[in-house]
Amino acid sequence: MPPHNLTTDTWLLDVRALGCGYGDGNVVSDVSFALGHGDIGCLLGPSGCGKSTILRALAGFLPVSEGEIRLNGQAISLPGRTTPPEKRRIGMVFQDYALFPHLTIAENVGFGLKGMKRGERHAKVMELLQLVHLQDLADQYPHQLSGGQQQRVALARALAPEPTLILLDEPFSNLDADLRRRLSLDVRDILKDLGISALLVTHDQQEAFAMCDQVAVLKDGRVQQWDVPYNLYHEPANRFVAGFIGQGAFIPGRATGPDTIDSELGHLVGNRAYRWQPGTLLDVLIRPDDIVYDEESELQPRVVEKTFAGTSTLYRFHMSEDTEFEALFRSHLDFRLGEHVPVRVEADHLIAFERT
Numbered sequence: 346m347p348p349h350n351l352t353t354d355t356w357l358l359d360v361r362a363l364g365c366g367y368g369d370g371n372v373v374s375d376v377s378f379a380l381g382h383g384d385i386g387c388l389l390g391p392s393g394c395g396k397s398t399i400l401r402a403l404a405g406f407l408p409v410s411e412g413e414i415r416l417n418g419q420a421i422s423l424p425g426r427t428t429p430p431e432k433r434r435i436g437m438v439f440q441d442y443a444l445f446p447h448l449t450i451a452e453n454v455g456f457g458l459k460g461m462k463r464g465e466r467h468a469k470v471m472e473l474l475q476l477v478h479l480q481d482l483a484d485q486y487p488h489q490l491s492g493g494q495q496q497r498v499a500l501a502r503a504l505a506p507e508p509t510l511i512l513l514d515e516p517f518s519n520l521d522a523d524l525r526r527r528l529s530l531d532v533r534d535i536l537k538d539l540g541i542s543a544l545l546v547t548h549d550q551q552e553a554f555a556m557c558d559q560v561a562v563l564k565d566g567r568v569q570q571w572d573v574p575y576n577l578y579h580e581p582a583n584r585f586v587a588g589f590i591g592q593g594a595f596i597p598g599r600a601t602g603p604d605t606i607d608s609e610l611g612h613l614v615g616n617r618a619y620r621w622q623p624g625t626l627l628d629v630l631i632r633p634d635d636i637v638y639d640e641e642s643e644l645q646p647r648v649v650e651k652t653f654a655g656t657s658t659l660y661r662f663h664m665s666e667d668t669e670f671e672a673l674f675r676s677h678l679d680f681r682l683g684e685h686v687p688v689r690v691e692a693d694h695l696i697a698f699e700r701t
């Protein structure tokens with residue numbers, strides 16, 4: 346259900362028609378999305394699309410020129426009225442960890458707990474360090490820790506004042522791919538255990554899908570689709586989302602009915618009805634997992650590229666000048682470059698857009 350069908354303040358974070366920028370024009374416009382209590386959301390998009398700008402507005406560092414931001418039912422940003430960052434109960438975790446180099450790990454985590462009694466504060470710090478599995482490193486300094494450990498300290502520090510919402514700005518981008526994957530799942534588990542809501546900014550789609558319940562795909566400062574990962578992949582709202590999310594190639598087709606398309610890959614039948622007239626020219630999205638190997642098939646495209654990836658191999662196939670596509674096969678199906686391979690399309694979710 347689109348978030349703004351609800352009129353009550355059900356949402357933890359409710360961003361409505363937000364517009365903001367630096368100086369004259371807006372960098373982001375008409376941005377709307379809403380996050381439930383305990384949910385992890387994501388702003389995903391190419392470099393420069395406005396992800397960090399939205400995060401700055403949420404944190405209270407950037408005033409808004411249009412729309413509003415509501416947290417727990419309270420407006421915290423309106424044009425001309427910005428609740429200061431320290432009054433928002435929003436925690437932040439940055440890409441570069443931003444730890445204090447001259448403070449120990451325990452002191453870093455306890456930094457935001459100045460008002461607490463000494464004993465209480467120590468107990469809280471140790472509890473947080475335990476949560477991120479760093480209790481044995483309490484007396485070390487940041488430079489003695491690995492990047493992944495430092496980022497866990499940064500998370501513990503952000504969690505210490507018990508924020509309502511945590512903003513994570515490309516938190517794993519300084520880490521290698523393997524650690525990135527593990528840490529993103531660890532962080533998801535920690536946030537879910539605590540029931541803390543978070544908003545992650547990333548341009549890494551796998552990270553967004555692994556960690557987040559809902560994702561906003563952004564382009565040029567506008568939300569293209571705010572949805573669960575499954576729908577972004579299988580029901581992309583437009584061509585940009587279809588091309589940006591997952592792998593895939595567009596091939597030409599022609600509508601023959603509301604759910605049927607003729608193409609060089611044969612007569613394709615989808616499971617949802619479109620509104621186009623028979624004869625409408627279309628671009629049809631073919632995902633690598635829509636193509637299956639079928640010895641009986643008369644469709645025999647030629648292998649033009651092959652990328653071995655351990656358990657599977659990604660093939661690029663050529664049918665004609667206009668029709669090239671990819672297929673992912675288990676790697677025991679081993680074909681040579683130039684070989685003609687019998688395949689067929691098996692796409693439950695047939696995605697197509699009218700050709701412009």
Ligand SMILES: Nc1ncnc2c1ncn2[C@@H]1O[C@H](COP(=O)(O)OP(=O)(O)OP(=O)(O)O)[C@@H](O)[C@H]1O
Binds near residue numbers: 390394398548
């Ligand atoms: N402080 C600033 N002053 C003026 N323009 C800025 C400022 N910060 C960002 N911009 C511009 O706003 C646009 C969006 O930038 P933003 O940092 O929000 O993008 P992003 O999606 O977070 O990109 P990246 O993934 O590269 O960090 C860009 O065109 C950028 O040049």
